Amino acid sequence: MKRDSAMGARLNGLWAELLLEELYRLGVRELCLAPGSRSAPLTLAAAAHPGFTRHVHFDERGLGFLALGLAKGHGRPVALITTSGTAVANLYPALIEARLTGVPLILLTADRPAELLDCGANQAILQAGIFVHYPVYQLSLPAPSLAIPASFVLSSIDLAWQRLCATPGPVHLNCPYPEPLYPPAESADTPPLPADYLAPLARWQGQTQPWTRYAQAAGAVTPEPDWLAFSARRGVLLVGQLDSPAEARAIAALASRLGWPLLADVQSQLRFHPQALTHYDLALQHAGFRAELGRAEVLLQVGGRHISKRLNQFIADHRWVDHWQLAAHAERLDPGHQLPRRLIAPIQAWCRCHQAALGPPVADSCWHHLQPFERAIGRLLEQQLADFSEAAVCHRLNSLLQGQLFLGNSLPARLMDMLGRAGQAPSRIASNRGASGIDGLIASAVGLALSRPGEPTTLLIGDTSALHDLNSLALLRRLASPFVLLLLNNDGGSIFHLLPVPATAGLRDDYYRLPHGLHFEAAAGMFGLDYASPQNLDEFESCYRQALQGGRTLIEIRVPSAQVAAELRRLGNACRELAC
Numbered sequence: 001m002k003r004d005s006a007m008g009a010r011l012n013g014l015w016a017e018l019l020l021e022e023l024y025r026l027g028v029r030e031l032c033l034a035p036g037s038r039s040a041p042l043t044l045a046a047a048a049h050p051g052f053t054r055h056v057h058f059d060e061r062g063l064g065f066l067a068l069g070l071a072k073g074h075g076r077p078v079a080l081i082t083t084s085g086t087a088v089a090n091l092y093p094a095l096i097e098a099r100l101t102g103v104p105l106i107l108l109t110a111d112r113p114a115e116l117l118d119c120g121a122n123q124a125i126l127q128a129g130i131f132v133h134y135p136v137y138q139l140s141l142p143a144p145s146l147a148i149p150a151s152f153v154l155s156s157i158d159l160a161w162q163r164l165c166a167t168p169g170p171v172h173l174n175c176p177y178p179e180p181l182y183p184p185a186e187s188a189d190t191p192p193l194p195a196d197y198l199a200p201l202a203r204w205q206g207q208t209q210p211w212t213r214y215a216q217a218a219g220a221v222t223p224e225p226d227w228l229a230f231s232a233r234r235g236v237l238l239v240g241q242l243d244s245p246a247e248a249r250a251i252a253a254l255a256s257r258l259g260w261p262l263l264a265d266v267q268s269q270l271r272f273h274p275q276a277l278t279h280y281d282l283a284l285q286h287a288g289f290r291a292e293l294g295r296a297e298v299l300l301q302v303g304g305r306h307i308s309k310r311l312n313q314f315i316a317d318h319r320w321v322d323h324w325q326l327a328a329h330a331e332r333l334d335p336g337h338q339l340p341r342r343l344i345a346p347i348q349a350w351c352r353c354h355q356a357a358l359g360p361p362v363a364d365s366c367w368h369h370l371q372p373f374e375r376a377i378g379r380l381l382e383q384q385l386a387d388f389s390e391a392a393v394c395h396r397l398n399s400l401l402q403g404q405l406f407l408g409n410s411l412p413a414r415l416m417d418m419l420g421r422a423g424q425a426p427s428r429i430a431s432n433r434g435a436s437g438i439d440g441l442i443a444s445a446v447g448l449a450l451s452r453p454g455e456p457t458t459l460l461i462g463d464t465s466a467l468h469d470l471n472s473l474a475l476l477r478r479l480a481s482p483f484v485l486l487l488l489n490n491d492g493g494s495i496f497h498l499l500p501v502p503a504t505a506g507l508r509d510d511y512y513r514l515p516h517g518l519h520f521e522a523a524a525g526m527f528g529l530d531y532a533s534p535q536n537l538d539e540f541e542s543c544y545r546q547a548l549q550g551g552r553t554l555i556e557i558r559v560p561s562a563q564v565a566a567e568l569r570r571l572g573n574a575c576r577e578l579a580c
Contacts, residue, residue: 006184011144016041022157032067036083039110040181062472064094065440069447077104085123100434102168111176137163138172154211223357233297239268240303250351259365266417272425279377284310289373297321304333395419406445407431408461438465443472456482463489473527484547497565524554
């Protein structure tokens with residue numbers, strides 16, 4: 001039994017080493033690991049590989065969101081390693097977000113072998129297929145065996161990679177390992193693996209290429225046959241969630257050439273671009289703005305997932321002559337089920353190709369007169385948001401920003417989309433707006449920060465979201481560049497003040513908003529963060545500028561729970577009454 005056990009441990013280790021080396025050859029450079037014993041073969045192989053940057057976290061849920069932020073930031077797949085049991089289930093929220101937003105993650109989950117499942121063995125759950133249809137590809141590997149060629153491991157990884165490239169999103173590889181899990185101490189009677197088992201890998205071992213290389217022909221983008229007729233009409237260019245600054249620049253150039261208004265969601269990298277209409281969400285409450293925008297005949301939409309409900313409603317209600325949607329992948333982004341034309345193509349190449357097809361620029365090609373509304377609402381915001389509030393902080397924030405911005409869900413993203421000033425733009429804006437959950441936001445923002453260690457990162461988050469992911473504050477210790485956690489504490493889910501939730505008999509507070517009465521200074525101290533709690537806008541600007549100089553800072557904005565709802569209603573009334 002001693003020789004068999006030693007051989008089993010070596011085989012576990014070999015399969016783990018092959019798996020990770022093949023991922024490295026395919027392009028993975030970041031590994032996120034949580035501690036555990038069943039995953040020992042993978043962990044030891046990861047620790048020994050010189051090519052990976054390793055990130056360790058004690059909480060698998062936070063680990064999944066950390067990997068999500070890293071993958072968003074780097075624009076390439078990130079691999080995760082966890083032990084078996086509920087550790088795997090804790091990855092589910094991050095995996096759902098990755099699938100809905102096309103973020104490439106590779107989950108390597110250690111498991112018990114088949115004989116230890118469904119029999120009362122400790123820390124054993126049914127992991128194969130646990131994520132149902134959310135992975136773009138999933139495979140439960142067999143337990144390592146000399147009866148299965150080692151090349152099977154390599155070709156399985158290559159197939160998973162190919163599926164991930166075809167449909168970006170999460171891949172789940174379940175990896176059962178029988179005991180013993182740790183390598184034996186070397187001794188004279190420790191048997192090596194059979195030479196004939198490794199011999200077929202000689203070609204692979206002698207090079208740095210993957211075992212299998214898939215070749216896929218790429219067709220050139222050509223102009224749509226009716227593009228010139230479509231582009232000659234009065235049009236609107238609408239941009240939703242977009243991660244690539246290069247794609248954003250190509251879209252902005254096309255909008256400029258067309259002379260069409262550019263309506264850019266805060267997630268689009270174009271929200272604060274000089275060409276974009278900054279305040280369209282508020283302006284849509286003005287009858288004159290809606291009438292002028294309503295002169296548009298066609299809509300070219302890039303991507304989807306728009307935050308503004310007013311904009312979504314306008315698009316659904318307007319009678320378009322034609323409506324096209326451009327996206328890099330075939331995911332359906334049409335909650336109103338109204339799209340007559342979907343274009344699946346590389347966004348940057350499509351925009352450049354169709355801009356070139358228009359010929360030289362035409363003087364005064366702009367058909368609309370929307371700028372007066374934009375300027376009037378900009379002046380209104382400066383007047384209305386002069387006092388300290390979370391709305392005023394969000395209005396001022398992007399004129400102070402340096403580096404990257406990660407937007408929390410619920411109110412923070414909506415406030416920045418609605419109220420952010422035109423002008424200074426962050427180098428990149430990221431969010432988790434696929435499922436729009438409030439979990440894992442701190443961890444994802446840390447992952448984004450780690451992807452660009454030379455830049456400051458700001459996370460704008462609400463108090464309930466921060467409580468959801470409080471233990472991920474421990475991840476901030478590994479950051480070298482400035483990180484500002486700007487926390488809007490309105491004592492619970494104050495977005496419910498903006499929804500038609502019954503307020504009678506305490507229903508809103510007791511079952512929806514859940515006021516907690518907590519402040520975050522002690523949490524900042526526990527996790528070694530600098531802390532500030534400004535009491536006015538000047539103090540906020542001073543605290544924020546100081547935080548950008550270095551370190552990790554939690555700035556807590558304490559405001560009354562109902563304040564933001566009252567402010568937004570007042571702003572809406574003022575917008576409707578504007579004389580433009």
